[in-house]
Amino acid sequence: MPLSKLNLNENQYKSAxxxxxxxxxxxxxxxxxxxxxxxxxAYLIKVQKIPPEEILLLTFTNKASQEMIERVSKxxxxxxxxxxxxxxxxxxxxxxxxxxxxxxxxxxxxxIKTLFRTVYDKRDFSSxxxxxxxxxxSKHLYELYxxxxxxxxxxxxxxWIDENREEHSIYADVYQDIxxxxxxxxxxxxxxxxxxxxxxxxKAVKIKKPNFYEVLVDEYQDTNLLQDSVITALEPKSxxxxxxxxxxxxxxxxxxxxxxxxxxxxxxxxxxxxxxxxYRSTAPILALANRVxxxxxxxxxxRLEVTKTAPNIQPKLLKYPExxxxxxxxxxxxxxxxxxxxxxAVLFRNNSSADGVEAxxxxxKIPSKRRGGKGLFETKEIKALLDIYQFLVNQKDMMAFIxxxxxxxxxxxSIAKEIFEGLKRLGKGSIxxxxxxxxxxxxxxxxxxxxxTQLLLSNYFEELGTVSRFKDLGFPDGFLSNPILKHPRIxxxxxxxxxxLRKLMLDFRKTSSPFSxxxxxxxxxxxxxxxxxLVKSRSKLANGEHSKNKEKDAIEKIVSRARLxxxxxxxYSEHRSFLNAMILGxxxxxxxEGINLLTVHASKGLEFRExxxxxxxxxxxxxxxxASQNGGIDEERRLFYVAVTRxxxxxxxxxAERDEQKRDEKRKVRSFEPSQFLLEAGLIL
DNA sequence: ATTAATCCAGTTTTT
DNA sequence: CTGGATTAAT
Numbered sequence: 161m162p163l164s165k166l167n168l169n170e171n172q173y174k175s176a177x178x179x180x181x182x183x184x185x186x187x188x189x190x191x192x193x194x195x196x197x198x199x200x201x202a203y204l205i206k207v208q209k210i211p212p213e214e215i216l217l218l219t220f221t222n223k224a225s226q227e228m229i230e231r232v233s234k235x236x237x238x239x240x241x242x243x244x245x246x247x248x249x250x251x252x253x254x255x256x257x258x259x260x261x262x263x264x265x266x267x268x269x270x271x272i273k274t275l276f277r278t279v280y281d282k283r284d285f286s287s288x289x290x291x292x293x294x295x296x297x298s299k300h301l302y303e304l305y306x307x308x309x310x311x312x313x314x315x316x317x318x319x320w321i322d323e324n325r326e327e328h329s330i331y332a333d334v335y336q337d338i339x340x341x342x343x344x345x346x347x348x349x350x351x352x353x354x355x356x357x358x359x360x361x362x363k364a365v366k367i368k369k370p371n372f373y374e375v376l377v378d379e380y381q382d383t384n385l386l387q388d389s390v391i392t393a394l395e396p397k398s399x400x401x402x403x404x405x406x407x408x409x410x411x412x413x414x415x416x417x418x419x420x421x422x423x424x425x426x427x428x429x430x431x432x433x434x435x436x437x438x439y440r441s442t443a444p445i446l447a448l449a450n451r452v453x454x455x456x457x458x459x460x461x462x463r464l465e466v467t468k469t470a471p472n473i474q475p476k477l478l479k480y481p482e483x484x485x486x487x488x489x490x491x492x493x494x495x496x497x498x499x500x501x502x503x504x505a506v507l508f509r510n511n512s513s514a515d516g517v518e519a520x521x522x523x524x525k526i527p528s529k530r531r532g533g534k535g536l537f538e539t540k541e542i543k544a545l546l547d548i549y550q551f552l553v554n555q556k557d558m559m560a561f562i563x564x565x566x567x568x569x570x571x572x573x574s575i576a577k578e579i580f581e582g583l584k585r586l587g588k589g590s591i592x593x594x595x596x597x598x599x600x601x602x603x604x605x606x607x608x609x610x611x612x613t614q615l616l617l618s619n620y621f622e623e624l625g626t627v628s629r630f631k632d633l634g635f636p637d638g639f640l641s642n643p644i645l646k647h648p649r650i651x652x653x654x655x656x657x658x659x660x661l662r663k664l665m666l667d668f669r670k671t672s673s674p675f676s677x678x679x680x681x682x683x684x685x686x687x688x689x690x691x692x693x694l695v696k697s698r699s700k701l702a703n704g705e706h707s708k709n710k711e712k713d714a715i716e717k718i719v720s721r722a723r724l725x726x727x728x729x730x731x732y733s734e735h736r737s738f739l740n741a742m743i744l745g746x747x748x749x750x751x752x753e754g755i756n757l758l759t760v761h762a763s764k765g766l767e768f769r770e771x772x773x774x775x776x777x778x779x780x781x782x783x784x785x786x787a788s789q790n791g792g793i794d795e796e797r798r799l800f801y802v803a804v805t806r807x808x809x810x811x812x813x814x815x816a817e818r819d820e821q822k823r824d825e826k827r828k829v830r831s832f833e834p835s836q837f838l839l840e841a842g843l844i845l
Numbered sequence: 846a847t848t849a850a851t852c853c854a855g856t857t858t859t860t
Numbered sequence: 861c862t863g864g865a866t867t868a869a870t
Contacts, residue, residue, distance in 0.1 A: 220859085221859085221860085222860090248860060250860050269860090354860050355860090357860085410858075410859075411858095413859065509858080510856080511856085511858080569849090571848090572847060573847090573848095574846080574847060575847075649847090743860090759857085760858080761857085799858085
């Protein structure tokens with residue numbers, strides 16, 4: 161059998177070579193799930209002679225799909241491996257949607273949120289406000305709507321509110337009205353968010369169906385109804401799902417364990433396989449994990465066989481009086497550890513723990529890397545760079561246009577909007593024409609709603625129309641005579657920005673690759689100016705004075721971030737693909753080298769020789785506030801299970817008794833109880 | 846009305 | 861430390 165070199169055990173082999181149909185593989189932590197998936201792909205291609213492009217592999221992160229394809233490359237060949245369609249639900253959807261409509265643009269979640277807010281703000285709740293229930297804030301409503309889209313496919317939002325958030329029934333109609341308008345506006349602007357990718361995918365597939373022989377789904381326990389509807393819509397001949405109920409940790413995103421639980425009843429030909437041999441962790445680590453997860457109701461019996469023969473090191477509990485003692489203590493232990501840095505991970509429930517660990521590691525000059533896009537893609541400089549880029553690619557993007565003017569003094573959102581609309585009028589719908597060949601027959605490009613302002617504006621307009629304020633700025637006549645500069649409230653800064661933008665639009669036309677585009681933008685004065693102003697504000701000390709050190713630091717950071725974006729851009733040949741990847745894959749980009757700092761969620765699917773789980777205090781982990789809303793304490797327990805089972809050889813569990821930074825209402829130092837999971841694990845009596 | 850400056854609270858997890 | 865909200869200034 162050509163698959164012998166895969167080194168699969170009996171169960172893995174049986175799963176990998178299962179007959180075509182509906183297969184579900186229950187794979188507990190560390191049982192060689194990836195090997196099985198890779199084996200399955202090899203079996204399909206080599207034995208079943210399925211063309212690689214008819215295989216779709218859906219994973220939870222883009223990184224996971226890359227790793228699996230990498231492993232397929234090693235067994236078969238990279239030529240074959242790269243023909244397999246692989247990625248997250250979202251990235252696969254985007255790729256397909258692009259073949260249908262090449263003009264699609266994915267927007268940042270924060271931009272979509274602002275859009276939602278502008279729609280929301282038009283509503284007046286004051287006449288109907290009830291004493292018992294305050295209406296949801298725009299942010300909350302947006303998040304709820306997103307959740308609803310992931311868990312409910314048929315009912316209207318308003319009806320769903322009626323049934324699931326009874327206290328808010330009185331507002332259900334208004335909520336429905338808001339989301340209707342929101343969706344309308346979003347469609348008009350051609351904007352998409354993450355959910356839209358999947359929603360539009362389901363529709364697109366009905367018109368143009370990609371031909372997949374088998375769809376493989378990794379982390380099946382974390383799929384929600386919306387994702388499931390994508391799989392259903394694809395109608396593959398064969399389905400191969402791999403998951404583990406005990407690792408379901410995405411209830412907040414609508415993950416529905418019913419999907420995995422009902423697999424057998426949904427498909428008559430369903431076959432269930434089980435992988436029970438654990439290859440990752442030592443006996444005491446597995447015993448600890450099992451002791452805790454047993455407290456959850458069992459969906460099926462869990463039998464994990466230990467195969468590892470490495471020396472058994474008992475998991476160790478670490479207790480510290482204060483939060484930072486903990487971080488410092490752990491950093492010290494890492495410093496003294498013989499394990500190579502890249503095989504050590506510090507795991508936490510909440511991202512807020514990362515800063516402390518990162519800082520104390522840095523004190524000891526131990527390098528660390530953090531995952532998650534927030535670091536890089538949420539920085540102002542990268543946001544600005546990408547906003548400029550977005551606008552150049554899609555000049556109808558008013559939101560990006562407004563962002564570009566954020567750093568120009570005297571121009572806020574509302575004037576930027578007026579400029580945008582003025583240019584549109586002067587260019588008969590095209591900003592480009594508005595800037596380069598304005599229609600001078602347009603009398604007043606700045607139409608205003610309010611009558612008295614109209615009067616005010618036209619007075620200014622006439623007065624300023626004759627003598628431009630910007631004569632001495634060295635603008636060429638072609639720009640200086642543009643009627644847009646007659647806007648009464650364009651500041652000098654605003655005019656300069658507009659002029660630079662005009663230059664940039666010309667330069668951009670000469671670029672064809674994302675790399676040269678990023679380079680062009682980074683060298684334009686708009687970005688340079690933003691760069692300068694960010695450096696200025698970041699080099700201020702707490703007392704307000706300048707610090708040369710901080711300035712140097714700030715410059716270095718921006719330069720290296722811009723360089724990183726440039727580096728990433730080399731992998732893309734199309735503007736739009738690059739920009740979409742900046743949003744889709746934002747969290748996959750890791751920064752730095754060394755110790756791995758991860759949330760438990762982000763650690764899913766990974767393994768490390770030495771693992772530290774920190775901040776194991778009630779309230780923090782388990783996050784009791786969350787447990788009351790989402791998956792309950794069971795989900796927190798699964799989260800703990802996931803964390804523990806990342807460890808191969810060495811495991812430390814740590815907590816602190818106090819946090820001296822935080823004080824409660826009575827100004828008393830915040831004190832903690834150890835996590836209940838430590839009790840359940842038998843580490844505390 | 847719009848922008849800039851200042852103050853204040855709050856801080857889940859991911860695509 | 862950042863975004864949001866409030867307030868002061870134009």
